[in-house]
Amino acid sequence: xREETGWLFDYYPRGSEMVFWFITDExxxxxxxxxxxxxxxxxxxxxxxxxxxxxxxxxxSRSFRFEGPAREKDFWTAKERTLHAIQVVxxxxxxxxxxxxxxxxxxxxxxxxxxxxxxxxxxxxxLFPTALCRFRYEGESLIECIALEKHSDSDYPPIPLRVxxxxxxxxxxxxxxxxxxxxxxxxxxxxxxxxxxLEDTLHSFNAYLDDWDPDLIWTTGGxxxxxxxLFHLANVAGVPLxxxxxxxxxxxxxxxxxxxISYGRIxxxxxxxxxxxxxxxxxxxxxxxxxxxxxxxxEASRVSRxxxxxxxxxxxxxxxxxxxxxxxxxxxFPIPWKKAQPEGWKTALQLIRADRGGMTYMxxxxxxxxVVELDFVSMYPSIMTNFNISPETVNCTCCPExxxxxxxxxxxxxxxxxxxxxxxxxxxxEKRIEYKRRMRATKDPDEYRRYNNRQTALKxxxxxxxxxxxxxxxxxxxxxxxxxxxxxxxxMLLRTxxxxxxxxxxxxxxxxxxxxxxxxxxxxEEVERLCRAIEDATNLPIGIEGHYxxxxxxxxxxYDDLPVPxxxxxxxxxxxxxxxxxxxxxxxxAPVVQFVQGELLELLSxxxxxxxxxxxxxxxxxxxxxxxxxxxxxxVSLQDLLLKRQLSQSPGEYKSTTMAATAxxxxxxxxxxxxxxxxxxxxxIDSKAGNPDARVCVVDLLAPETDYDxxxxxxxxxxxxxTLFDPLFGKPKENTRTQPLEASQQVFDFH
Amino acid sequence: MGRTLPTFTRxxxxxxxxxxxxxxxxxxxxxxxxxxxxxxxxxxxAEASHAARPIPFDALILSILLEQQKEIMTLKGSTPAMTLKGSTPxxxxxxxxxKTAREEKNHIYLLPVLGVExxxxxxxx
Numbered sequence: 001x002r003e004e005t006g007w008l009f010d011y012y013p014r015g016s017e018m019v020f021w022f023i024t025d026e027x028x029x030x031x032x033x034x035x036x037x038x039x040x041x042x043x044x045x046x047x048x049x050x051x052x053x054x055x056x057x058x059x060x061s062r063s064f065r066f067e068g069p070a071r072e073k074d075f076w077t078a079k080e081r082t083l084h085a086i087q088v089v090x091x092x093x094x095x096x097x098x099x100x101x102x103x104x105x106x107x108x109x110x111x112x113x114x115x116x117x118x119x120x121x122x123x124x125x126x127l128f129p130t131a132l133c134r135f136r137y138e139g140e141s142l143i144e145c146i147a148l149e150k151h152s153d154s155d156y157p158p159i160p161l162r163v164x165x166x167x168x169x170x171x172x173x174x175x176x177x178x179x180x181x182x183x184x185x186x187x188x189x190x191x192x193x194x195x196x197x198l199e200d201t202l203h204s205f206n207a208y209l210d211d212w213d214p215d216l217i218w219t220t221g222g223x224x225x226x227x228x229x230l231f232h233l234a235n236v237a238g239v240p241l242x243x244x245x246x247x248x249x250x251x252x253x254x255x256x257x258x259x260x261i262s263y264g265r266i267x268x269x270x271x272x273x274x275x276x277x278x279x280x281x282x283x284x285x286x287x288x289x290x291x292x293x294x295x296x297x298x299e300a301s302r303v304s305r306x307x308x309x310x311x312x313x314x315x316x317x318x319x320x321x322x323x324x325x326x327x328x329x330x331x332x333f334p335i336p337w338k339k340a341q342p343e344g345w346k347t348a349l350q351l352i353r354a355d356r357g358g359m360t361y362m363x364x365x366x367x368x369x370x371v372v373e374l375d376f377v378s379m380y381p382s383i384m385t386n387f388n389i390s391p392e393t394v395n396c397t398c399c400p401e402x403x404x405x406x407x408x409x410x411x412x413x414x415x416x417x418x419x420x421x422x423x424x425x426x427x428x429x430e431k432r433i434e435y436k437r438r439m440r441a442t443k444d445p446d447e448y449r450r451y452n453n454r455q456t457a458l459k460x461x462x463x464x465x466x467x468x469x470x471x472x473x474x475x476x477x478x479x480x481x482x483x484x485x486x487x488x489x490x491x492m493l494l495r496t497x498x499x500x501x502x503x504x505x506x507x508x509x510x511x512x513x514x515x516x517x518x519x520x521x522x523x524x525e526e527v528e529r530l531c532r533a534i535e536d537a538t539n540l541p542i543g544i545e546g547h548y549x550x551x552x553x554x555x556x557x558x559y560d561d562l563p564v565p566x567x568x569x570x571x572x573x574x575x576x577x578x579x580x581x582x583x584x585x586x587x588x589x590a591p592v593v594q595f596v597q598g599e600l601l602e603l604l605s606x607x608x609x610x611x612x613x614x615x616x617x618x619x620x621x622x623x624x625x626x627x628x629x630x631x632x633x634x635x636v637s638l639q640d641l642l643l644k645r646q647l648s649q650s651p652g653e654y655k656s657t658t659m660a661a662t663a664x665x666x667x668x669x670x671x672x673x674x675x676x677x678x679x680x681x682x683x684x685i686d687s688k689a690g691n692p693d694a695r696v697c698v699v700d701l702l703a704p705e706t707d708y709d710x711x712x713x714x715x716x717x718x719x720x721x722x723t724l725f726d727p728l729f730g731k732p733k734e735n736t737r738t739q740p741l742e743a744s745q746q747v748f749d750f751h
Numbered sequence: 752m753g754r755t756l757p758t759f760t761r762x763x764x765x766x767x768x769x770x771x772x773x774x775x776x777x778x779x780x781x782x783x784x785x786x787x788x789x790x791x792x793x794x795x796x797a798e799a800s801h802a803a804r805p806i807p808f809d810a811l812i813l814s815i816l817l818e819q820q821k822e823i824m825t826l827k828g829s830t831p832a833m834t835l836k837g838s839t840p841x842x843x844x845x846x847x848x849x850k851t852a853r854e855e856k857n858h859i860y861l862l863p864v865l866g867v868e869x870x871x872x873x874x875x876x
Contacts, residue, residue, distance in 0.1 A: 033875060348805070349805055351755060351756060352756065352803050352805060353803045354804065355756045356801075358757075358799060359797045359800075360796065360797050361797040361798075362793070362794045362795070362796065362797070408803075438829075490801060494801075559790060561787070561790060562793060562794075563789045563793075563794060606762075696803050
């Protein structure tokens with residue numbers, strides 16, 4: 001028997017075993033160990049008859065074996081009751097069998113059975129991906145593995161990975177695949193293949209994979225094209241690829257992703273091509289990589305106990321669900337599968353009171369100096385933990401007359417239990433505060449970036465936890481808890497406004513969890529004292545986001561007397577700018593417009609007062625004028641004129657002739673298989689042309705000599721420039737309406 | 752977005768749409784004033800929503816009255832609560848007032864907005 005220390009790189013179920021990959025040092029071979037694993041699931045039956053029927057079906061199933069009755073605690077009531085234990089004997093086929101069982105016996109309640117087994121193993125054995133472990137093994141079997149770190153630790157040595165990048169160019173359609181070019185790059189070495197002889201290429205590729213043996217393979221578009229293309233070609237050539245370290249993996253070679261609706265928007269997701277025993281992460285199919293780099297992805301994976309490749313591809317909601325399940329499981333509760341908590345009855349008036357979100361005020365329009373912005377720190381998660389708001393504590397069955405209840409709604413909050421779902425957030429909240437503290441303390445830019453990446457990943461987990469309470473499919477969702485959090489947030493924002501006004505501040509704007517306050521002659525110390533007073537009154541942490549040298553609250557684009565929330569730009573006293581809702585932040589704007597607005601903001605960041613802003617006016621106008629000249633003289637590259645639109649349906653379904661629809665149809669004619677949620681890029685050629693096809697040109701059809709619509713882009717540019725200039729320097733005179741450009745503005749206003 | 756009840760913003764849109772026949776019958780000048788009233792109401796969406804009244808129209812009317820009272824006080828020359836020392840609210844007080852404030856301080860930088868023709872004339876010809 002041997003004992004070693006190393007990082008737990010990855011673990012997953014295979015047959016009736018868990019397979020583990022360990023990294024013991026940067027250069028050595030990776031260690032594969034296996035351990036039998038037969039986790040226990042539970043069912044609850046209403047009567048013995050339905051249990052007998054269930055047992056009969058179970059005998060025919062390959063994956064499960066009936067064990068017998070077991071006393072277990074119920075998550076919702078914390079009371080013990082009798083469940084029936086089932087052993088999982090085949091890990092890989094169990095989910096399919098479970099679905100069949102559920103279809104036949106929907107009247108039973110199921111526990112623990114649908115959770116990916118590596119997660120369940122992690123909860124039960126206190127393990128998580130990339131944990132540093134002490135492990136004992138005999139031959140190829142793992143005997144024991146004990147984590148030397150906790151998932152809540154904020155100081156952990158990064159796992160030493162061999163990182164490779166895989167590039168390729170190819171073509172893929174449902175019945176044909178071709179590869180033009182393939183390159184593997186690792187630690188400064190690059191191998192390129194011409195791919196004339198496919199079989200040779202694949203053999204050589206395999207040889208390099210074996211030799212270099214990377215742990216992580218990055219791709220751009222690997223999930224959508226490169227991996228399915230490679231696997232498809234390997235099938236055709238009869239050369240099994242060595243991308244997986246695990247032998248004998250079979251996969252379905254699907255190419256089509258999925259479209260689904262999230263927050264009222266259609267989202268497209270690529271298909272998945274994870275590897276076994278190695279990581280494949282696609283830059284284009286990984287939200288956390290975009291937001292917080294590999295550092296953040298690993299952080300989220302450790303905290304949520306979700307395998308790294310799963311964390312990379314799934315939504316943040318999957319991560320926060322796993323954080324919650326881990327806490328529930330570790331407190332000795334079996335994890336319920338289908339939710340058995342329906343929404344309670346309400347009267348219409350109660351519904352009107354309860355079904356509301358946070359408060360979104362309208363700002364007082366104008367330009368200001370002496371403004372300070374205060375933000376509550378992670379407001380919704382803090383409400384959950386500080387007020388014990390959790391799905392099992394709101395309107396619990398054990399406290400008919402508790403000490404605390406929710407303002408406005410009167411929901412009862414349990415006195416006896418500390419919420420497990422809210423409690424799961426405490427380590428994340430604390431860890432994030434710790435990372436932010438280190439960011440402020442450090443002078444090393446690498447360290448700063450690392451902590452920033454980690455805290456950003458945690459921020460997304462926290463952001464998501466509140467929404468999941470109101471999501472009807474969430475395992476621990478409970479709409480009353482969701483409503484309670486909103487009600488408390490409204491109450492606390494009102495208190496904040498009241499206190500600030502008492503202290504002599506004018507509240508210019510407030511938005512769910514932040515307020516903008518104005519008072520001449522305010523000092524940093526005084527605002528700090530104000531924050532403490534607010535904290536006393538609200539029981540929630542609040543901090544100073546920053547002092548503004550000047551700040552502009554913008555009106556709506558259509559009416560200059562109509563305020564809109566969260567559309568502003570301003571300069572902090574440290575010289576940094578903050579802007580929301582203006583063109584530079586909007587994804588529907590052409591890059592050239594955003595560059596110019598960025599340039600203007602950059603210059604404005606030098607001005608430490610409104611007076612100084614006005615002094616910069618000639619320089620600012622010169623920048624804008626120069627940009628107009630470049631557009632008119634066609635000096636702008638087509639790349640900088642590309643507009644991006646997300647498709648709300650497939651190209652064939654569009655009946656309208658909007659620019660996006662036309663561009664999508666052009667792409668479809670080129671043989672591109674676009675579906676809803678994917679993006680289309682195009683340049684406006686002649687917005688007033690009678691034929692919609694002549695108005696825009698999709699990116700793939702652009703030629704160097706393609707000419708663009710000067711007038712259209714000038715209007716776009718001017719709109720972005722005026723967003724900044726009008727409030728600072730006043731609107732141009734009223735006769736603008738008679739000018740040709742202004743009149744045509746409505747014609748191609750395509751918002 | 753998974754809500755059971757419409758938000759106050761959505762309610763305002765629907766309410767405005769339900770007055771479409773009334774609005775159409777108005778003269779052009781009156782129609783502009785009518786639209787302005789609804790924009791008054793939009794300034795107090797947070798407050799109206801917080802009132803959570805069974806009949807939201809009440810909150811709409813009160814919001815409009817509030818803004819009208821503000822205008823009355825401004826016209827009478829008494830200071831409405833929203834004017835702040837040291838700031839120059841744009842739009843909220845109307846453009847004219849802003850302009851006079853600017854002209855007094857000699858800060859008129861109003862360049863005419865150039866049309867394509869102007870730019871062409873300046874750079875190309």
